[in-house]
Structures are given as structure tokens and as C-alpha cells.
Amino acid sequence: EELRQTRERLQGTIEEMEASREDVQLAYEEMQSTNEELQSTNEELTTSKEELQSLNEELVTVNQELQRKIEELSKANNDVRNLLDATDIATLFLDRGLAIQRFTAPAKGVLNLIPTDVGRPIGDLALNLRYDSLAGDAREVLATLVPVERQAQTDDGRWFLVRARPYRTVENMIEGVVFTFTEITAVKGLELELRQSRAWLAQAQRIGHLGSWRWVLRGDRVTVSDEWYRIYGLPVKDDAPPFPEFAAMASPGRDLREVVREAAADGPVTLEFPLTRPGGETRVVATTVLTATADGEPVEAVGAVLDITDRKRAEDELRTAHLRLGLASDACPARLFQQDRALRYVWVFGPPIPGTPEPLVGRTDADFLPPPEARRLAAIKEGVMATGEQARTRTVRLQDGRTSAFDEEYGPWRDADRTVIGITGRVTEIPEGEAGDGA
Incomplete structure (x- = not known):
């Protein structure tokens, strides 16, 4: 009986062990499956880590490119700002709503702008420029995309050439209007002087024909x-x-x-x-x-x-007068002459006088007469110019051992204003036997 019971307990134990073994086997299989899942998850995590690492490298590269672009943009912005400042041209940027976006330093004095004006509509501001159509021209540029050019004057009298152009982005989008103001005060002054010079030239040409x-x-x-x-x-x-x-x-x-x-x-x-x-x-x-x-x-x-x-006509009349004078000279053997205030001969007409060099124009009496005689005649002629009265004298000339006497008469030579500018004279040889002792 005990043996039977022992066998039954043994059989029960064997069955329990068999059941335990099956449970252990099942647990092992479950653990093996879990291990495979964990291994697959680990592989996925490894792959994700590599992907994250690659993405991180790409982000670092993109960040570096963005940083470089920011630096380039900052440098370009500085270059543009320095360029605008270096050109000293007043520049105004408006958006599509005609609100002020920015402006250069010279624009402050031209338009009477302050930093707080940024964002305000241009039409609401009291500008220092006599340019009532500024907002209208801005709208026209936005509508037609055709630049507009005007000349305007500031309240203090300066002149500016105003150019309005559409503001284009790199994508060729119109984002507003750009105004530039170039001072042309000196040019306007030159234009005025040129107009006056042309008017004076036209008047001078008209007066002088x-x-x-x-x-x-x-x-x-x-x-x-x-x-x-x-x-x-x-x-x-x-x-x-x-x-x-x-x-x-x-x-x-x-x-x-x-x-x-x-x-x-x-x-x-x-x-x-x-x-x-x-x-x-x-x-x-x-x-x-x-x-x-x-x-x-x-x-x-x-x-x-x-x-x-x-x-x-005057030349023809003068030639005729010379012809007539020549004919008269042939009939009356007298030499006519004119001397300026320095007593230089400037015009001579008639037969030559003995003892007188030829040509006579450009000479004075002192060039060919004895000094005492030259001084005497100079005193008489200067007296004629001083008083405006005529004078008459006699002179004696020696040539080739022959002595000749002459009757000389002087009168004042006047210009159109009746101012004495020299003397006019006549020299006539006195025939032998009529000459006296001279003056």
C-alpha cells in the first residue's frame, strides 16, 4: 500500500515536473522571443542613433551655412549703408502703403525726418521740401513701374533732383518705392547764369548786328x-x-x-x-x-x-574822299598830317617835305629835327591840345645844302565826344623870295 502511494506521489511529482518543465520551456521560448525583440529594438535604436547623428551633422552644416549667410547679409547691409553714406545722397524707402521703411542720414536735413517717423505714412509728415506731388508720384511709380524725375526746392532755397523708382526684391517683386534726392543747387545757379549769358549774348549780338x-x-x-x-x-x-x-x-x-x-x-x-x-x-x-x-x-x-x-559804304566813301583829296593835293602842294597826344605821326597825306624822312608814320619831330626846333614845335602843338585853339608858325628845313621855308598850321584833333586826342596839321612850302625870317 505504501509502495502504491509512493508511486502515486512519484507519478504526481513526475507530472508536476513535466508541467513545470513545459512551463519553463514556454518561459524560455518567451524569453528567447523577448530577447529577439530586444535585439531588433536595439538594432532599430542603433539605426535611429546613426540617423540622428547624420541629421545632427546636417543641422550643423545648415547652421554653419545660415551663420555664413547671416554674416554675408550683415556685411552686405553694412556695405550698402556705407555706400549710401559715402555718396551723401538722401534716400527714402517707402513700402507699398507709402509708409516710411528707412532713410539715410542726409535725408533728415532734406525732408525734416526723425527716427520715430519710420512706419508713418509719408503723406502725414510736414516735409522740408516743396514737393506736393511726392505721394502721388509714389503711387504712379507703383502703378506703372516707370521711374519719375522731378526738381524740387527746399524751404531754405536749395534745389534737388528727385528720382522715384520701384523697389524690387531679388525675386523681382515690387515691395515699395525708393526716392533719391541729389542736390543740384550749383547746377541751377549755372543754368541761371547760362540763361543770363545767352540773353546778354543775344542782346549784344542784336546791338552789334x-x-x-x-x-x-x-x-x-x-x-x-x-x-x-x-x-x-x-x-x-x-x-x-x-x-x-x-x-x-x-x-x-x-x-x-x-x-x-x-x-x-x-x-x-x-x-x-x-x-x-x-x-x-x-x-x-x-x-x-x-x-x-x-x-x-x-x-x-x-x-x-x-x-x-x-x-x-563808308569804305567806298573814304576811297572817294581820298581820290578827291588826291586831286586837291595835286592842285595844292600841301602835306596834311595828324599826330596823337604823344605827338607821333599817325596819318600823313600829300607830297613829301624836304628834310622829312619817309615813311613818317610812327615817328615824332624829335626823330629828325634838331632838338631846339623839335622842342619849339612840341611846345606849340601841346599848347594847341591844351587850349583847343589853332596855331601857326614857320619852319626852315635843310636838305642837300638847300634851305627851304615852310608855313605850318596846327589845329586840335577831336573824337566823336569832342575830346582832344591829338592835332591836325598842314605844311606848305613857301616859294623862294616870299620866306621871311621865320617864326
Whole structure:
């Protein structure tokens, strides 16, 4: 019985051990599966670690690139700021809503801006610039993308050239408007002086009846003065005649290009020609042509045009007077002369006088008369200039052993203002037998 019970207990123990063994086997298999899962998880973690490490390296690289770009952007911003400061040009940046984004230091004085104006609409500010259309021009630039240029004056009298352009990003997006203000006060002053000079030149040309023209050979561009039109008897126009018509008028009978080439080679060329005005009146015109060259070739020519009709008439009258004077001199053997205030002979007419050198112009009595006689005549002539009264004397000249007596008469020589500028004299030889002892 005990053996049987022992066997039953043994059998139960064996069965329990078998069950325990199965449990242990199951637990081992579960642990093995868990170990495999842990190993797979470890591999995944290792892979994730490598991926994180690679991502971290990429982030470091991106961070370095961003840092480099920030440094480049900062340097570019500094360069732009220094460039704007170096150019000393007032610059104003507006956004699309016309609010102030930024401005350079010179803009403070031009527009009366302060740092707190950033972000405010430009239309709300009281600017130091007489430019009421600034906001309107900004809107026009935003609408049309066409730059606008104006001239405006500040309250203190300075002038500025204002340029408005669209503000473009690197992506070619329009983000606002940029205004630049360049001072042109000196230029405006020069423009005023130029206008005054042109007005004075036109007035001087009109008073002196002197016209002018300018011809730029490249393109045959011609400009003429108002007096040029008046000399030619034409109504004054803003534009010069067409070049073929102008060339025929400027150089009748000659090719103007040949005249210009001659002036370039030999210096100024003067042309004189008759001119028949539209009304039929004939005048005489003189044109002096000067040429500017480049590399030996004429590039520009200018002409001074003068109506010399009155001068020509005076010359004709003078020639006639000289002819008549010559005829009179043949009938009356007297020598006429004029001396300036220094008693230099400036004009002599008539037969030569014995004992007098030729030519006489430019000399004084002291150059050929004995000193006592020269001093005596100088005293008489100076008295004539001082008193304005005529004087008369006799002189004796010796030539080739022959003595001749002369009757000399002096009178004051006056200019158009009746101012005495010298003397006018007459010397007549006294025939032998009529000469006295002299003055």
C-alpha cells in the first residue's frame, strides 16, 4: 500500500515536473522571443542613433551655412549703408502703403525726418521740401513701374533732383518705392547764369548786328542765333533751317564743307558776299568760319556773321574822299598830317617835305629835327591840345645844302565826344623870295 502511494506521489511529482518543465520551456521560448525583440529594438535604436547623428551633422552644416549667410547679409547691409553714406545722397524707402521703411542720414536735413517717423505714412509728415506731388508720384511709380524725375526746392532755397523708382526684391517683386534726392543747387545757379549769358549774348549780338551759327558735322545739326535771322531778313524761329538750305545761305557759291576743311587746315576763313533779302533789299555780309577738329578731322564749325553794308559804304566813301583829296593835293602842294597826344605821326597825306624822312608814320619831330626846333614845335602843338585853339608858325628845313621855308598850321584833333586826342596839321612850302625870317 505504501509502495502504491509512493508511486502515486512519484507519478504526481513526475507530472508536476513535466508541467513545470513545459512551463519553463514556454518561459524560455518567451524569453528567447523577448530577447529577439530586444535585439531588433536595439538594432532599430542603433539605426535611429546613426540617423540622428547624420541629421545632427546636417543641422550643423545648415547652421554653419545660415551663420555664413547671416554674416554675408550683415556685411552686405553694412556695405550698402556705407555706400549710401559715402555718396551723401538722401534716400527714402517707402513700402507699398507709402509708409516710411528707412532713410539715410542726409535725408533728415532734406525732408525734416526723425527716427520715430519710420512706419508713418509719408503723406502725414510736414516735409522740408516743396514737393506736393511726392505721394502721388509714389503711387504712379507703383502703378506703372516707370521711374519719375522731378526738381524740387527746399524751404531754405536749395534745389534737388528727385528720382522715384520701384523697389524690387531679388525675386523681382515690387515691395515699395525708393526716392533719391541729389542736390543740384550749383547746377541751377549755372543754368541761371547760362540763361543770363545767352540773353546778354543775344542782346549784344542784336546791338552789334552780329549773328552766329554752329554746325555739328555728325548728323548735320545746325543752330543759329536770333540775330542771324534778322541779318538775313527772316522771321526769328526756334529751329534752324534744314542743313542744305542753311549751307547755301551760309556760303553762297562755295561748298560749306570745303570752307570748313580750309578753316581746319589754315585757320579762320572769312567770306564776304552780297545778300538779297526776301523784300529785295541787298546787303553785304561777312562770315568768319572757325573749325574744331578731332584726330585731324573737322567735327564742328562756328560762324560769326556780320552785316558790313554800312562799312562797305563808308569804305567806298573814304576811297572817294581820298581820290578827291588826291586831286586837291595835286592842285595844292600841301602835306596834311595828324599826330596823337604823344605827338607821333599817325596819318600823313600829300607830297613829301624836304628834310622829312619817309615813311613818317610812327615817328615824332624829335626823330629828325634838331632838338631846339623839335622842342619849339612840341611846345606849340601841346599848347594847341591844351587850349583847343589853332596855331601857326614857320619852319626852315635843310636838305642837300638847300634851305627851304615852310608855313605850318596846327589845329586840335577831336573824337566823336569832342575830346582832344591829338592835332591836325598842314605844311606848305613857301616859294623862294616870299620866306621871311621865320617864326
